[in-house]
Amino acid sequence: MKILFVSQYYPPESNAPANRVSEMAKEWVRIGHEVTVLTTFPNHPEGKIYPGHKNGRPQVEERDGVRVVRVPVYIAANKGILRRSLAYLSFSISAAIFGTYRIERPDVVIATSPQLLVGVAGAWLSARFRRPFVLEIRDLWPDSIVAVGALREGHPALRMLRRIEHWLYRRADAVAVVTETFKEILQQRGVTPERIAFLPNGVDDELFHPRELPNDPTGENDPHPGKFVVTFAGTIGMAHGLKTVLEAAELLKDDPVVQFLVVGDGAERAQLEAKVAEMRLTNVQFKGRVPRSAVAGILRRTDASLVMLRPSPVFETVLPSKMFEAMGTATPILLGVDGEARRLLERADAGIHFPPGDARALVVAIQRLRNDRDETARLGKNGLAYTLANYERRRIAAGYEGLLREIASPTEQHTPTNVVVGGG
Structure with a gap:
């Protein structure tokens, strides 16, 4: 199976989203799948490109058997809502544009939050390649923006983000969540239970x-x-x-x-x-x-x-x-x-x-x-x-792989069963 993972963060960055994507990708490669990660040049959290990389033309590399395609973005440190928003938006646009002709047609497309605009790129590439789309929710975005005081309820930008959020929930063939509470909240927001898969964080x-x-x-x-x-x-x-x-x-x-x-x-x-x-x-x-x-x-x-x-x-x-x-x-x-x-x-x-x-x-x-x-x-x-x-990561990756196989099967209607892994 050819898996495309769209993520703003990836090693050598070492934050939680980068680590989860990397560990899942490496495990899927280990069991025989072809995994491509579409990401940007490492710069988190300082907003400075790491040594050995240059924010310019798309760059292709291999890390632990995973094909990594890095695309240019607007670089901003992890502070300031305007600059960070521009960085998020630029990655979504860059991933959609360069991913269209830099990525071999996959069997399934995954886009992972916390920033939800990544989902827009994932949805676009899913439509472009005519392949099923999994939206991974690692953070309740834009709720968390309000929680840290970056935006207030009623702000026009927040209303726009909520519309994008609900559109992505409708667009996704499956929504993977990392907590049981996320699962409950998404059901309240109209996502049917059979499209939600509980795939928590874990330990390597x-x-x-x-x-x-x-x-x-x-x-x-x-x-x-x-x-x-x-x-x-x-x-x-x-x-x-x-x-x-x-x-x-x-x-x-x-x-x-x-x-x-x-x-x-x-x-x-x-x-x-x-x-x-x-x-x-x-x-x-x-x-x-x-x-x-x-x-x-x-x-x-x-x-x-x-x-x-x-x-x-x-x-x-x-x-x-x-x-x-x-x-x-x-x-x-x-x-x-x-x-x-x-x-x-x-x-x-x-x-x-x-x-x-x-x-x-x-x-x-x-x-x-x-x-x-x-x-x-x-x-x-x-x-x-x-x-x-x-919460052993390899077992969670196996459950995730089962979900991907199910929705990527051409004989199915892309309606996954309710996968539950972890949380004993």
Whole structure:
């Protein structure tokens, strides 16, 4: 089967959308499919083209057996609604134009959010090639734009985006969602249940499975010897509410043991670093963007993984991929997200929940883990066992592949059964 995946993000970018697309694509190649990813030149989140790439003519490369077609776009850092919108729109247009003659006719077309304009390019290419179309919803866009305050209800641009959203739901032969709550919301918005497939995020067992750390009697490989390290690893964006981390660090500034580590880059990093300097916090360190392969090693040396989002009903519908990465390395989670993420954490018994935005509650949770290392280890082991039983990426990819086979079959009417993978 020839699969076309349209995604604005792809490695060497290391955000959640890039990782999910890459891991699915590699697995499908492994089992014998031809996968092409239509994407742009890597630039997220700084808005700077990575070394070895140039934002010009379309470029074709191969990564892990996946054919990657990169097309030019307007480049913007991950901040500022106008510039980001132009970047999103330019990719949709560029992917539709260049994809028309740079892509061999596929058997099925997938377009993945979070930004929904990618779906427009996917729908166009699906019509152009006369092939079925799968719309993958990883974020409730444009709801999340409102949640971070980038647009207000009633704004003309928001009304236009909602019309595009509903058109794409009608146009897609199948809609793949990553949470059960998304599934419920889409049904309320008119998507029939038989066209919705639940295909959650998961963990790459080969990359994130906990491994024994090398013997290190001198402590040379441990950047924080004797510390209880709380790590946030991922995009430092508007949605994550990392101001709460600084407030917690302020409350713990006289504690010689607790150390906060923020790994990644994004729109809010410079502002947060300036605030750390202003507050004279010595217990917060920023590491910057690292390769995805390095994240697993960092988490293995971490005592607790911090997963948080700003307080908003929209974010109660999501399952952050950071949860699966933490559980995959047997790292207990400090979770500042309500809704579906909290329910998963409690089912897995893999960490401690605190109310989003509540720095004092975060401090209490940190102190609880710091003072009970047996409990810390137990929660980490629980998370590992649960995620391998329910959210192993290879099994999710197999379920996804079954959906694609079903709707790509020329003898079918492109009405998939309701695929459900994960979430035990």
